[in-house]
Amino acid sequence: METTFEKLFRNLGDNIENLKSQVPAEFGDRFGNFRKNMVALAKQSWKADRGPPREGLPLLLQSPWHPSITVGETNEVDKVVEALRDFSAELLSLLKVVCKHLDFWRLKNEGTDASKVRLMILERGPWQLVLGVSRFVRGSIWEKSATSGLVSAVTTRINERVLVLTAVQRRLASLVGQVHMEIDKLSQDIGKGHHIPEALVSSLSAVLRAMSVLEGSYDLPQTDASSYEDVKATSSISLRFDEISDNLRSKSEWKGKDMDDAVDLLFTNLDLLRTLIDCLMFHHRKPHKITRYWLRYTGGAVGLAFASGWLIRHSRLGGSDDIDRWLREGREAVMTFIREHVEQPLLSIRDDLFETFRKRHHEPDSLGEAQLTAESLNRMLLEFVKHTSDKLPEDLTEQQMMEVMMTRYEEELVHPLRNLLAGQLARALLIQVQKLKLDTERAMLELNQILRANEINFAILAAFPAVIVTCFLGYFGKVLLIETDEVGRGRAAQAKRRMLMAEVEKAIMCFQMMLDEARQEEAMWRFGMVIYGLDRLYKAVKKVAVESGEWPSLRGDILDLAKPRLSSTYKLQITARMERIYECLVPLPTL
Template sequence: MPLRVGALPGLLGLPGLHAGPPAVLAPQPGFMPVVPPETRAALLAKLAAMPAAGQEDEKKQLTALFEDGVRTVEVAAQLLVKALRKTDKYLRFWRQRAQGEGSSKLRFMLLERGPWAFGVGVVEYVRRAVRRGGGGAAEELSLEQQALQGIVQRCERLTAIRDRLAAQLAQVHAIGARLVAQASAGELRRALSGALADLLDALERLQGEYPQPQDSVLGRPPASSSPSPSFQVSLRPRSASLKGGQVTGRVMEWRSAVLQKALACARQDLLDLHACMGHLLRPYRPPGHRERLWLRYGAGALAASAAGVWLVRHSALAGSDDLERWGRQLADSVATFYKEHVRDPVTSIGGEIFSTFHERPRSIVEPAEIKANEDSLRRMLEAFSQDSKAELPTPPPQAKTQDLMDVLMKKYEAELLHPMRSILSGELARALLIQIQKLKLDVQVAMLELDQVLRSNEINFGVMAALPALLLAAAVLYALRQATRPKDELGTGRVAQTRRRQLLAEAEGVLLEALRDEGRDAQGGSGVRQGLLLFVVHRLYQAVQPHAVKNDEWNNLRGDLLALAQVDVGFRHKLRITKRMYVAYDCLTTIPLPL
């Protein structure tokens, strides 16, 4: 049954749409503007500097109406972009489902759209089987072909809705361009009257009957004469004062009261269309995760129900203490496992690692002991030098230890020439004992240095012991950062970069199709191409803005995107702009793969 958009609030039990949520009728940040803010500010400044032809109050009122008109055009463009985004998302999904084998399409249409679609499909199949058994018309299509027919039907109707919305988006951008051009020439009332009349006409073109898809997995029978479901979009009737605004291509200059009435009517139409889009596109909505996996969830629910019954039978509700006893046993088992396999082994390993440092004495060799041995060696060398009457640069008490050692080694080498005689009557034994004292001193010095190295590395072993905890804390912080990090629909990193380039490639593809059909395409087809290009540019505008602002290239990139959105710029010039954007901006270039 056709449904009138203006009657939606009453049917749904909602308050009247004339009040409307402020968010719907206010331009939202992040969208590409139809009229850039700098252009609007310059135009308002120019209008304020113009001499008033009449009263000053009327000029201020007309300027305020102009600002409201620009905001209304912005809101209309944003609502159409939102509707196009949802339509394009659904269309991409159903086109993807149209690929693959026929069995996968039948499985999806029958088993992956929720229990309601499954029930409707089974009932329809049984009904047709009974009809065939009773002598009805034989089926011309198999189940797989009928599932494919249902998917293709959705794709075709979504494409028609998308083209219709795209054509009106192009019309709204053209309205904004004409409004700015005529207002810059000083014809503010004429510009505003023409823009509102064209905007109401563009919104009125969205009226009509939109066919809806079948709920059943099976499409309409080939010989069926039953009407297909449809959704009727009809706006509120225009008043007589608004119907006469446009005559033979020339727009009458509406009075301020009529302009206010036209603005109110345009806002009401936008609210009605905003409420309508959800109902219009609801039959095309892709099934959610729970609907796709409803069989698994159903099996899980049955298993949970069986487990609940089993738990009730063994709980205190049925007079049994099995659950309490099993719970205590489980807690004891977990505690024992933790103690025997986690706490005790870790404590033992840690004790073994650090017992060497915690239980050893303060120092293996004391510095005072080394000093005493060093003084003893010094006295031995001085006495040996005096007894051997060796020549030294300075007296033995003032001589260097190395000079004294040289005297000892020369005497030692001389005594080794006659070892037996030197041992019995020479200084060989004394020289050997002095060298043993020197070796003892060197060993003690080495042990002291080793002790210092071990003490300095205690902090390293402590850090190594705390490393697992530090890694765990870092992993938790990284997970929290990733969970709280804002993400858009394009993702982040290389994925977002690739999808931004795909959006630019999509805009280039629309331009190539427009140039291919140029000269043989009708005006309506050109408007659809222009609207699809505007939709892609809107998405690209929102996708590149955060990255471009961070890289200080947003001003130039924004200028190119606004140039692509201008309806009075030719397709060939826009194609040259897209080719330059591939290499001119960092957020649209290819990220090299890591080596």
């Protein structure tokens, strides 16, 4: 017999369909138009998120120009090289976008089942949380495992995205590698000075033909983002580039308008490619940060709402003067802190610096009082010795007279009552009191001298809290105001730059392996990934290397690594030297 919960979740889908059927057709059409507008707006925001491209790996002619090249040929070469440079920069920007989202999905695919379930339920928005919980409850009631269906669904979605993005990455990287190969061939022809017009035609034609690797059909996700059920129907988008016209194909040399038409065709096809990538990324991108952490943002919004209500209750809007009173008290506390820990210590340090030496030349009053006490004690001892001893030298010291007095004092203590009235016991006691007074004044004088000598230290110690606050404010100001480079700042940025260097080394070794196995298509893909890694490394190290003065040498090494004709053995030697000598790439010492 079905329980209430079983009936509820069994009829959930039917209830939703009935609700949809009750919506008027006119409202449905309006909602459809609204959804289309929102999708278009999302695509525009997606394009805006990429931001302006930063200066990356330059596409340069490595060989010197042959003297026989004319001015007209020079202009044509500059036009073609500039077009291919912009074309390569845009391809690397698109490749970076694809790799960023591909890395995310690969990481999720390699994660645990718990992370996949968390992505499916908690990191796709509030509505997906409701659907995920309902699926979880149904799985726990009707299936053996509550999470098996969720794990299977999220694995299917991740694999769809990984396969499509991997195919796009390989084709884009192959095209990037082909562009750099053609520039290298053009550089050789310019260095020799032979058949420059034919070399330009060959380079542009080869790049236009290489773009055909991106033509074809690309599958969109088989399942809707809001559905947990498997859908067999698939949808896809196709890409077809414009071909070279018969007029241009029939000519062996392109000059003037023909060259402009070829360059325009190149960038027209690039616009088609950019549109395709935008569409694919809209469907295969990783969830937005706001979507993934919507629970945190929701909690923050709720907390902000409560805080706003609390502020309104204690503000003038709520008829209370608590906030005004707290502001006054806070201002007074800040002013007191500044006065006690900044102003007064600084004034004390200033006064001590200017008056310390002057004060040292003037004896204090306590020194004169101690001198009077010492003279009085000396006279008292001298009189005591004269009355109690007959045969003593006249030049006795104070210590010797004290010994004589203490000896007589011990003798007087044998009969204390009698000697207190008729003897010298009372006089000896008064002398000892005078001696104690002298010792106390001398100790106080020494303590006063120590305190005066450390007045500056005490003033600095009083200002120490203000110094700590200033350091913290300066640090946070530096964090907020100083612009970061491509990979951040500090030890984390250093580690990321070293990881980029490791990726470049790995790509070079994979490229050489494909060449050794005579797998030319995969070798071109690997070479494109080498260029992509060098472009990221170029952007990551430029700012730091310029500040340290290492940039000219480091830039030359990066450009050498981008040369197609340079042996992989020499490239690996260059990378090993870069990791050893450049400050922006060496490991930081452990603290």
